Amino acid sequence: MAAGTVSTVRTEKPRSALALPVIILAFLAAMFVWMGFTQFLNALTLGAVYALVALGYTMVYGIIELINFAHGDVFMVATFVTMFVSGTILNQKEGIYGIPQLILSLVIVFAVTISIMAIIGAVIERFAYRPLRRAPKLAPLITAIGVSFILQNIIQYLVGPYTYNVPQLFPVDWAVMVGETRVPFLNIFVITVAVSLMALLQLFISRTRTGKAMRTTSMDRDASSLMGVNIDRTIMITFLIGSGLAGAAGVIHGLYYGNTNFQVGFQSGLKAFTAAVLGGIGNTAGAALGGFIIAFVEVGAVVLGFSRWGGAVVFSLLVIFLVFRPTGLLGSHTGDRA
Amino acid sequence: MKVFNKKGFAALAAVAILAAACGGSTGGKTLTIGISLPLSGSALASAGPAQNGAELAVSEATIDGYTLAVKVLDHAVNGAHDPAQAAADMTTLVGDETVVAVVGPFNSGSAKAQIPVSSEAGLLQCSPSNTNPDLTKGDAGAALRAGRPVNYIRVATTDDIQGPAVAAYAFSQGKKSVFIVDDTEVYGKGIADAFAAKFVELGGTVVGREAADKTVTDFSAIVAKAAATNPDSFFYGGVTSSGAGLVRKAMIQAGLNVPYYGGDGIQDGNGDGSYIAVAGDASADSYSSVAAIHDIPAAADFAAKYKAKFGEDPGSYSASGYACAQIIIEAIKAAIAGGEVTRETVRAAAVMAGATYDTVLGPVGFDENGDTTQKIISLYKVENGDWVFDAQIDYAAQ
Incomplete structure (x- = not known):
């Protein structure tokens, strides 16, 4: 049964597989021409952060139909873990200009933060959501809001209520001038890391046995269970991966913005959630796409001189989509949701 | 009476x-x-x-x-x-x-x-x-x-005196073009409006005006827009908790190294969470006011x-x-x-x-509204990671 469903999905794919990249490339080209290179790069960088966080929302929704409101705060905790790892453990305060040391430090920060966040995500799932697996849907939703508050208060207690500086390990002044335009390497690095992680995720979901288990679990949990899929393990892996991606987003946030505070997860979480809905909640490719679209809308609003309405523009988009296309751009019922 | x-x-x-x-x-x-x-x-x-x-x-x-x-x-x-x-x-x-x-x-x-x-x-x-x-x-x-x-x-x-005082301060330092960002709040927008009016009256140019409410943490697009207008100064109408320090950090990161002016909303010492602490090294070349006498x-x-x-x-x-x-x-x-x-x-x-x-x-x-008759604005600049008193101006006589 499971194999059959997957093959149906495969046959549907070629149609959109060709059309979608063309539309995306056309969109990017139009944006590039309209807003200019600097703003284009700003939007891509911002979109990378939103997309990584949005993936966690959409994966969890896809598999247990829970809007995990704590996910933005998992991202927030990741920014503090990044601060701790690069500032306290690696004892760095600013950019590292030696390339071997920089690479080593970045690998350590990403590896440690992603691992810690993956574990935290799995622990939250085990103790806050798994006991409610058979409860009415409202119960885990409220629990998620509770977990969100708990995470914020833990950080306030452990670190404090202020805005703190996160060491920007990747030198922010590394850039080349292309004509009049300044191209910072940091933005290129951030976008490359984020897009690679998203590509890896797609490969994982579509090519591995665990990925297949995730897809079947999201389609029909009981049937998958009958076919021998370990449901608890599959759901836990989903949380591991989603929270790990939020961990990567946290590292990127620290490198790019150089600061964080305990409330940073709320707004980013809300934007990422909007991105997930925009792309079609439950659809991983859609979430990534949605993240970039939200970023382009925000930056576009500034370019047009609507910065005063920036937030309103983004959330109006959410309302419009919920009313006219609740399944999102790519639809939430495609087979490749996780 | x-x-x-x-x-x-x-x-x-x-x-x-x-x-x-x-x-x-x-x-x-x-x-x-x-x-x-x-x-x-x-x-x-x-x-x-x-x-x-x-x-x-x-x-x-x-x-x-x-x-x-x-x-x-x-x-x-x-x-x-x-x-x-x-x-x-x-x-x-x-x-x-x-x-x-x-x-x-x-x-x-x-x-x-x-x-x-x-x-x-x-x-x-x-x-x-x-x-x-x-x-x-x-x-x-x-x-x-x-x-x-x-x-x-x-x-x-009050800010109808404080905003213009900062404008006169910037102008006296030879600033002719300013890019303004406010935090959309009562205090922030109010002082930015008062600053802008006085700056223009003195003969300066407001080359651009943007706003970002306190939920905004990504200022890269606004700063890029500011940089494109080539201002010789920058004014932020708002408080540290709305993002004053984050804007400054984004400015320096984007290579917009122009002096930064603000009102008493950013003059909060240099302890945890203050403008200077959040902006870090980027806080150099920042100027602010306090709506009170300094030389008591x-x-x-x-x-x-x-x-x-x-x-x-x-x-x-x-x-x-x-x-x-x-x-x-x-x-x-x-x-x-x-x-x-x-x-x-x-x-x-x-x-x-x-x-x-x-x-x-x-x-x-x-006065009849309960406002002080002592109308003095003190001006400060950042030096070596702390606010240093620069000048105070008495507006009661003017």
């Missing part, structure tokens, strides 16, 4: 009721001065010194036949001032019969929530730091106190006794907190001299037309 003329029948009736209600307590020995400020989290860095100043003044004062006490209430929630909590605290103070006057609040947003409550009770309130003009002036001010006599006074100069007449004496009591140097609004308490104590003494101490006699004494108080800030009086 104008204040007295405004008193109608209703006010007189209210006074009579209040006098009756307070009769028992004023007959006793304790007179309490409430202190209502945001005193935890990020807010403590800026408001704490004002609290210390007020307590210092009360501890030094003696009034024959009475005992002076203070009652401190903190309206910070999650590390920032909270208008709803500020209003609730004011209700608590109104409910305490021994409270004859209040020092506070610190933020204009909280004042907007407190004034209707204190005004209804006829309770004198003195803010060390509020600068928004609409709290007192014109129709907005009259609406806030619902047409009742003035009970809210402040020793800080007996600065050394004040600093010495402040340090002796609290073990630290006075903050931006320490002397202002001290002055508020001094004015309240003088008003209490005037009320005693007039026969009896009630909330109404203290309030009326404080706002009496022509009254001048000899405070730590120098001579201070109040």
Whole structure:
């Protein structure tokens, strides 16, 4: 049964597989021409952060139909873990200009933060959501809001209520001038890391046995269970991966913005959630796409001189989509949701 | 005299009721001065010194036949001032019969929530730091106190003077083109508007204006837009918690190395969560104002006794907190001299037309709206990771 469903999905794919990249490339080209290179790069960088966080929302929704409101705060905790790892453990305060040391430090920060966040995500799932697996849907939703508050208060207690500086390990002044335009390497690095992680995720979901288990679990949990899929393990892996991606987003946030505070997860979480809905909640490719679209809308609003309405523009988009296309751009019922 | 003329029948009736209600307590020995400020989290860095100043003044004062006490209430929630909590605290103070006057609040947003409550009770309130003009002036001010006599006074100069002062400061440093960002809030947008008007009037150009509310953390697009206009200076209308430091950091990261100007919203020392702490090294070449006198007449004496009591140097609004308490104590003494101490006699004494108080800030009086007649703006710049006093300008004569 499971194999059959997957093959149906495969046959549907070629149609959109060709059309979608063309539309995306056309969109990017139009944006590039309209807003200019600097703003284009700003939007891509911002979109990378939103997309990584949005993936966690959409994966969890896809598999247990829970809007995990704590996910933005998992991202927030990741920014503090990044601060701790690069500032306290690696004892760095600013950019590292030696390339071997920089690479080593970045690998350590990403590896440690992603691992810690993956574990935290799995622990939250085990103790806050798994006991409610058979409860009415409202119960885990409220629990998620509770977990969100708990995470914020833990950080306030452990670190404090202020805005703190996160060491920007990747030198922010590394850039080349292309004509009049300044191209910072940091933005290129951030976008490359984020897009690679998203590509890896797609490969994982579509090519591995665990990925297949995730897809079947999201389609029909009981049937998958009958076919021998370990449901608890599959759901836990989903949380591991989603929270790990939020961990990567946290590292990127620290490198790019150089600061964080305990409330940073709320707004980013809300934007990422909007991105997930925009792309079609439950659809991983859609979430990534949605993240970039939200970023382009925000930056576009500034370019047009609507910065005063920036937030309103983004959330109006959410309302419009919920009313006219609740399944999102790519639809939430495609087979490749996780 | 104008204040007295405004008193109608209703006010007189209210006074009579209040006098009756307070009769028992004023007959006793304790007179309490409430202190209502945001005193935890990020807010403590800026408001704490004002609290210390007020307590210092009360501890030094003696009034024959009475005992002076203070009652401190903190309206910070999650590390920032909270208008709803500020209003609730004011209700608590109104409910305490021994409270004859209040020092506070610190933020204009909280004042907007407190004034209707204190005004209804006829309770004198003195803010060390509020600068928004609409709290007192014109129709907005009259609406806030619902047409009742003035009970809210402040020793800080208002933003319709502070904003232009910063504009003149920037202009005097040779700045001709400015890019402005505000945080969309009452204080931030107000001071940015006042700054822009004066800068243009002086002959400068506003090359661009953007806004980002306090939920915005990504300023890269706004800063890129600013950089494209090639300004020789940058003004931020807002407070540190809205993103003042984040904007500065983004500017330097994008290579926009122009001087940064702001109002008293960014002059919050260099402790945890302050503008300087958040912006880090990027805070160099920043300039700000404080809507109060810096060179107070007996600065050394004040600093010495402040340090002796609290073990630290006075903050931006320490002397202002001290002055508020001094004015309240003088008003209490005037009320005693007039026969009896009630909330109404203290309030009326404080706002009496022509009254001048000899405070730590120098001579201070109040106009018909309750605004200070001392209109001095102090200007600061960042040097070696701290705010350094640069100049002060007296606008009372101008």
